[in-house]
Amino acid sequence: MAETSLLDRSRTVAGPGYNRWLVPPAALAIHLAIGQAYAFSVFKKPMGALISGNVDQPDALDWTPGQLAVIFSIAIVLLGLSAAVFGKWLERVGPRKAMLASALCFGGGFLIASLGVHLHNIWLVYFGYGFVGGIGLGIGYISPVSTLIKWFPDRPGVATGMAIMGFGGGAMIGSPLAVALMAYFKDSAPMGVAPTFITMGLVYLLFMMFGVFTIRVPAEGWKPEGYVPNAQQSALITTANVDADNAIKTPQFWLLWVVLCMNVTAGIGVLESASPLIQDSFSDSAMGAGKGVTAAAAAGFVGLLSLFNLLGRFFWSSASDKLGRKPTYMIYFGLGIALYALVPTLAGSASLTLFVVASCVIMSMYGGGFATIPAYLRDLFGTMQVGAIHGRLLTAWSTAGVLGPLLVNYLRDSQKAQNITGAAAYQTVFYTMAGLLVVGLIANLLVTAVNERYHAKTADQPAPAPVPVAAGVR
Template sequence: MSSITEPSGNSGSAPFFSKQATVAKPGFSRWMVPPAALAVHLCIGQAYAFSVFNGPLTKVIGITQSSADDWSLTSLGWIFSLAIVFLGLSAAFAGKWLERVGPRRTMFTAACCFGGGFLVSALGVYLHQIVLLYLGYGVIGGIGLGLGYVSPVSTLIRWFPDRRGMATGMAIMGFGGGAMIAAPLSVALMNHFRSATSIGVAETFIVLGIAYFISMTIGALAIRVPPADWKPAGWTPAATGQNKMISRNHVHIDQALKTPQFYLIWLVLFLNVTAGIGILGQASVMIQESFKNTVTAAAAAGFVGLLSLFNMGGRFVWASASDWIGRKNTYFIFFALGAVLYYLVPGFAASGQMALFVLAYCVILTMYGGGFATVPAYLADMFGTAFVGGIHGRLLTAWAAAGVAGPVLVNYIRAYEVAHGVAKADAYTMTVHIMAVLLVVGFVCNLLVKRVDDKHHMTDTQLAKGA
């Protein structure tokens, strides 16, 4: 284990939530940081499980069945959409603030917003005012999602310059796996609080809000940043000539937006996520229609759960692998293998080869999750670590855009095909072939990523001032 051997400066006299107060003291092990990051990411990963509340929220008044005054599913669908939008916006616009105040204050703010968002939503359920759910979980909770997502990642990258992919993979795997805890927990709590006069959602929101606030606050209190110029014992940064894709310099967050590399990596993430997120959202319906009268609804739910496992596992496995094969080569695999699998999937369905169909999508979902986990390390390689949290936050707008583009491609093209007489079992063929083309475009974008020009690098004076 690597531990701190440098003095921590005068952090003891600094305000508790200041960046200076989080500088690690001598003897601190960097392996204490991943659990702190997981304490946050496992909580905010609940977002992927919010759909378990949709059904009960349509029966808040009717209790056993929806009444005329109950909310519709279409109205409720905006809660999750708003949360993802504000995740992207907060991550993008709070980047400079994150780098200035440090991870502890940012993570605590995320805890207040995410936990508080549940409490506001609980009030919305109690008063039956959907605008409070939009404000609570959608806006306030969404801001908590964005701040909680980026702040631990940038800290991990600084602690693990030798294993950037593995470190970010651990945290972002937590985000992918948070739903696996949140879904059954939420259902169990709703069943516990259910009564003749309550569907149990408001009470569940209160418990979750408090529990998530506590867990995320523990993570915020435990987080530490390394002293300036710290590096792991025995590790020497590779010379630029040895690995041209890993920079030993730093690029300011605003200057990064003036480089072609930022926009190429933005497209790399956007295209990789677009190709996976639409399929993930329609997985249950897709496998039932592709293997009509063969796959039951229960089996389709199992397929969705399997995809979630591979999505989560891929975040750690691919990000860790990128430490050995390089970030650019990792994305080359994502795009090349993904394009081939998408091209082959309709044939697997047409010939009734369910095992190959399932296997193909499981591999695709590992690369979907791996894309999220690998991109922070890719950014650190290109732009340095000084402002990587803020740069990562701005890049997450690609996720927000893909969250719209992916489902639109899958849903609207399928609807068009069915409306023009194409059998439902064959309606996904054009969609997945379009996904294959998008991945080929992503391959080209990744190919064009080169080392950032020296003119964009910060000078030592600028770096010292943080300007």
């Protein structure tokens, strides 16, 4: 049957003279929507008081914070798993079908979760927002990135920064939207949560449709005017391609897996500790009566960190086009180690301004790590199946999304169990995170060019030698 569907890849190929700068808005439409996942915490207290109707005095039948925390964990795990599973499918069918699947899953996840809230069935919420919505997160996360890299071979860092910046900024839209909707619906449903989920599911579905029907892929062989492949003269930037199945057999893939996992786990250390750390370290007893950091000021600090998380995604990934991907990650890890080790000292000495500055820089590099990794993959493995390879690498994010909170909470609780309070209670957390960055730094140092035996066959060269699963390559 001829491919005539509006969703087919052939219907998304851009014609001659198409302006590639029309593609980033389509990518942003997807990432700004699915980035709402970072704002899920605004639902925790309302969802924990559906029976009692009082967030300060929950009923025995209300969902506990532990039960609600599982929702986000499932979503992040499914993000990585679905990106890994559906990556090759995305490369085959094109971004339009993939982005539509993402929109249906992400929007549909809200609708299923709303039924779970209405029936007070936590398993339906797990299935809806966590499982179905998590699949939408994974497919939606990789589909615009893969397309943008193909449109911007001369500036892959800028390209990935534009898309992934949207994911970091999604919470800045999703959080106030959710709060406003729950306030509007509070008289019609318990805490206004169920109708808020329905409304947000439909709004995000429609918003993502803009990206679905405006996305375009470049024609075969297209390149920007004046573009010379490998113009940066870096040994790490290949003009060949490696398919996803061979990519995971290379040591380079697993070194970058460690790089991403360590960067994300350490960043979660700041995200998990930010609000309580700044309040505990800069309390009235430490700063003087009436001069301590209040809960409202701590919330503003968390918002500031989110802003730097967003801005860092574009700034650092764009800078990597000039600096190179490997040197950029050396900055992330080298500067990060110093700052993580310094933060407890700044907290202990009540240096509030320097504490805030150091934390903001850390979060900018946390976001930058997400945005730079697709360009790093493109340098090493080419563009042929970079979306599929990126999807498989995101299992590192899933791992960090579970490992990070567990590690941080365990370390923090063990300190408090020893009656260690204030800034001192967080020292072990930050020193451990600095140690993880040392592991990431070593992994990044070991990254070299991919051996030619892994390169895909092209029309003008013979097939590469068979690749053994455990081959030792440089």
